[in-house]
Amino acid sequence: MNDLQIDYFMAVATNLSFTRTSEELFVSQPAISKQISQLEKELGTRLFVRNNQKTELTEAGKLYFELFRRYKADLINTKMEVAQLMGKTKRTIRVGFLEGWDLFNIIPPMMARFNEAYPDSEVVINCCGVKELATSLLTDSLDIVVTMKNSVEHTHEFSCKDIAEINKILIYSAGHRLASRSNLTLKDFSRDTFIAPWEIVDKMIVDAIASYTRPYGFVPELRFVKNHESTITCVRNNMGVAIMDEWVWAKNADDLRWIPIRATDTVSIARMGVKNTEQILFMEDLLSDIIEKQEQTKTEPLDNTSL
Numbered sequence: 522m523n524d525l526q527i528d529y530f531m532a533v534a535t536n537l538s539f540t541r542t543s544e545e546l547f548v549s550q551p552a553i554s555k556q557i558s559q560l561e562k563e564l565g566t567r568l569f570v571r572n573n574q575k576t577e578l579t580e581a582g583k584l585y586f587e588l589f590r591r592y593k594a595d596l597i598n599t600k601m602e603v604a605q606l607m608g609k610t611k612r613t614i615r616v617g618f619l620e621g622w623d624l625f626n627i628i629p630p631m632m633a634r635f636n637e638a639y640p641d642s643e644v645v646i647n648c649c650g651v652k653e654l655a656t657s658l659l660t661d662s663l664d665i666v667v668t669m670k671n672s673v674e675h676t677h678e679f680s681c682k683d684i685a686e687i688n689k690i691l692i693y694s695a696g697h698r699l700a701s702r703s704n705l706t707l708k709d710f711s712r713d714t715f716i717a718p719w720e721i722v723d724k725m726i727v728d729a730i731a732s733y734t735r736p737y738g739f740v741p742e743l744r745f746v747k748n749h750e751s752t753i754t755c756v757r758n759n760m761g762v763a764i765m766d767e768w769v770w771a772k773n774a775d776d777l778r779w780i781p782i783r784a785t786d787t788v789s790i791a792r793m794g795v796k797n798t799e800q801i802l803f804m805e806d807l808l809s810d811i812i813e814k815q816e817q818t819k820t821e822p823l824d825n826t827s828l
Contacts, residue, residue, distance in 0.1 A: 522560060522563050522564075525556060526556045526557065526559060526560040527560070527589050527592070527593075528660045529542070529546070529548075529553045529556045529557055529560075530557055530560055530568060530585070530586075530589065531586065531589055531590070531593070531656065531659050531660055532545065532546060532656045532660060533553065533557065533569065533576065534568075534569075534578055534582065534586045535652055535655055535656040535659065536652050536653075536656065537575065537576045537577065537578075538576055539553055539554060539571075539576060541652070541719075542656075545649070545653045545656065557569070564581075564585065566579070566581040566582075567579050567581065567582070568581065568582035568585060569582055590659060590676075590677075590678055591678075593659060593660070593661065593678075593793075594678045594793060594794070594795050595795075596661075597661055597793055597795050597796060612642055612643075612798075612800065613642065613643045613644075613645055614635070614642060614643070614644050614645070614664055614665070614800055614801065614804055615645045615647065615662070615663045615664045615665075616631075616644060616645070616646055616647070616663070616664065616665055616666070616667075616804065616808075617646075617647045617648070617649065617654045617657055617658075617663040617665070617666035617667070617668070618646070618647075618648050618666070618667050618668075619648070619649075619650070619651060619654065619667065619668050619669065619766075620648040620649050620650055620748075620749045620750075621648075621749045621753070621765070621766075621769050621770065621771065622648070622766070622768040622769060622770065623768055623769065623770035623773070624648075626811075626815055627808070627811055627812060627815070628646065630811050631644075631804075631807060631808060631811055632644060634807055634811075635803070635804060635807060638803060639800055639803070642800055644804075647663060650718060650748065650749065651668055651669055651672040652672065654666045654668045654672070654673075654791075655668070655672055655673055655676065655679075655791075658673075658679065658791060658792065658793055659676070659678070659793075661793075664792060664796055664801055664804075665790060665791070665792040665796070665801055665804055665805060665808075666790070666791050666792070667684075667788060667789075667790055667808060667812070668788070668789065668791060669786055669787070669788065669789070670683060670786070670787040670788065670789040671729070671786070671787075673789060673791040674789070678793055678794055678795075679791045679792065679793065679794065680791065680792050680793070680794040680796075680797075681789045681790070681791045682789060682790045682791075682805065682809060683787050683788070683789050684788055684789065684790055684808070684809045684812050684813055685787070685788040685812055685813065685816045686785045686786070686787055686788075686816075687766050687767050687768055687785060687786055687788055687816075688766075688767045688781055688782075688784070688785055689733060689764055689765070689766060689767070689781075689782050689784040689785065689786065690764070690765055690766070690767050690769075690772060690779045690780065690781050690782060691707055691710060691762055691763070691764055691765075691779060691780050691782055692756055692762065692763050692765055692769070692771060692772055692777050692778070692779045693710065693713075693756060693759075693762040693763075693777070693778055693779070694756055694757055694758065694759035694776065694777065694778070695775070695776045695777060695778055696759045696776075697759055697762070697778065700778055705780050706737065706780070706782075707733070707734060707737045707780070707782045707783075708737040708738055708739065710762050711734075711737070711738070711739040711741070713741070713742075713761060713762045714741075714742050714743075714744050714760070714761035714762070715730065715734075715741040715742065715743050715744070715761060715762055715763060715764065716743075716744050716745075716746055716752045716755045716756060716760070716761040716762065716763045717730065717743060717744075717745055717746070717752060717763065717764075718745070718746060718747070718748050718749050718751070718752055719745035719746060719747055719748075727743065730743065730764060732784070733764055733782060733784045736783060737782075744761060753771045756771075756777065757774070757776055757777060764782065764784075766786060767781070788812070790805055790808055790809060792805065
């Protein structure tokens, strides 16, 4: 058994998909399957049940997932203690954000203030999907992330801090049949196909999308695509519409339109609870301060259906 096998196992267990894990880690699916098969052989038990529709943890797999989560947390804690013991205070802080967000008003002040406080430390930024962010925390690929609360709140090893409530919006193509109309509501799009990244296909997200549309009297037809970029491409080319966060950069594109809907989501900052170094805690407070102030000063946006 080695850390590579454990990381692959934890990533697949988080995504419940060998294909998605292969894409996240830039490793071939057969290579991941081989490592997990070797881990199963050494442990003497199956960790996953796989069929054509889904991948699920076995009962033994669930127990080993909890064991390896505790192991990873203890390993991170021990590494930090050893670094302090050896007087190594300089480090790289790896920060993750949800892909698709407009971060222009967040990253520049974050970098300026962090570099002023810790001029000898480096900040690395990574943007990816909600499940990849959670996996990256568990496998120690990221130190701290800004993401949706519902993707991290149930993992006991995470320390989570709510920092903002953001509105949901519906985006659609400027070539949509309704693009010339004003005073649109979500109900006007009940006949449309709703596009979403396939990495979030699980019951929680399917139910969430339905909860956004149900107050408007319908449950949408869903089509899942590979990632956020594919979602935007489909919407731009009038192949469907999508419900997204108001922070999404694409809402400002000339070839897209958007309207607000009556739904919100909570944004949280998350890190492994044992990752409580001075720099990480400073980054946590810094991100919280920047985002909270940004939300406080933000004026209520008008929709751009009439543009």
